Amino acid sequence: MDGDEDASPVPPPSPMAALGRLVGRRILPLLALLVLLVASWGYWVETWMPVVRHATVTLDQAAMRGQRLTLALVSDIHVGSHGMSAARLDRVVALINAQRPDAIVLAGDFVNGEKPDDPAFHPEMLGGPLSRLRAPLGVYAVMGNHDSATDPVAVTRVLERAGITVLNDEAVRLGPIALLGFDDYTRRHLRMDQILGRARVLGGPIVAVEHAPNLGHTLPPDVPVLLAGHTHCGQIDIPGLSTANSPIDGRKLYDPAFRCGLIATGRHHVFVTAGVGSGSFPLRIGTRTDFWMITLTGR
Structure with a gap:
């Protein structure tokens, strides 16, 4: 058809x-x-000026009666990274000085880099800006993981030339308190009593500083305050997303209980700053760079 x-x-x-x-x-x-x-x-x-955060801690020790001491807690400068040029560090230093702290505590990670001779390592950019830090009771520092992984001797040399005292498991008397600086990367757990003894002989409440807040759960009674950085407050803060472990190899980067801010645990006060820089990862989402102004008073 x-x-x-x-x-x-x-x-x-x-x-x-x-x-x-x-x-x-x-x-x-x-x-x-x-x-x-x-x-x-x-x-x-990441390039914005850091937020200045304030807190007051009352310490019930005889040495603190009638006393008042203000510390600036600053960490994670990471000079040479996207967020921290020498010019920005100059502005950060001016902002710290404008708060008129009695003493300044620098909690490590001054540089970038993961190994010796790392091209991200630029300690020469630190000296000029940090030499302009001003506090009547001095400026003190401990090493961070990036400092130790690259060249801690070179970083220490730059800091000392800038007039900064580096505390390597050492303590100094600071007004009514003893400031104890821990080196995060020694086997200090084998000689903790010896290290603490160096602070106890100075008298007064002990304020400890370390780069990562590793001592948060184990502070002895006579160490009422711990100062730390390292976590960058997670850097990416999105509900339901944890940055406490590396997304690459799963290793633990920090204790999530001490991610950020002021954490009160019993009679202890743990301060964890977000840092004024951001390291090799060039983004901050849901967090801001910051430093703390901490006033210690007596009853």
Whole structure:
């Protein structure tokens, strides 16, 4: 029989196929744009001036009666990184000085880098700005993991030339308190009593400083205050997302109980600053760089 046969009707696309095309054409480009905008924002935020946070701690020890001492807690400078040029460090130093602290405590990670001769290591950028720090009772420092992994001798030399006292498991009398600086990377657990003894002979309440807040759960009764950095407050703070472990190899980066801020545990006060820089990862999302002004008073 001559004539064209009727064409078979084309079935309508399934709902799932239609949804897939919609996602591919509209939603995925929008999500990509949103991710780009958030990343750009985080890249910019890292260069903002740090937030100055304030706290007062009352210590019930005889040496503190009628006393008042203000410490600036500053950490994680990471000079030479995206967020910390020498010019920005100069501005950060001016901001710290403007708070008029009695003493300044620098809790490590002055540089970037993961190994000796790392191209990210630029200690020469520290000396000029840090030499302009001013506090009547002095400026004190401990080493951080990046300092120890690259060249702690070179970092210490730059700090000392800038007039900063580096505390390597050592203590100094600071007004009514004993300031005890821990080197995070010695086997100090084998000689903790010896290290603490150096502070106890000085008298007064002991304020300890270390780079990472490793002692948070084990502070002895006569160490009412711990000062630390290292965590960057997680740097990325999104509900439901933890940055306490490395997304690459799963290793623990910090104790999530001491991620950020002032953590009160019984009679102890643990301060963990977000740091004034951000290291080799150039984004901050949901966090800000900061430093703390901590006033210690007696009853």
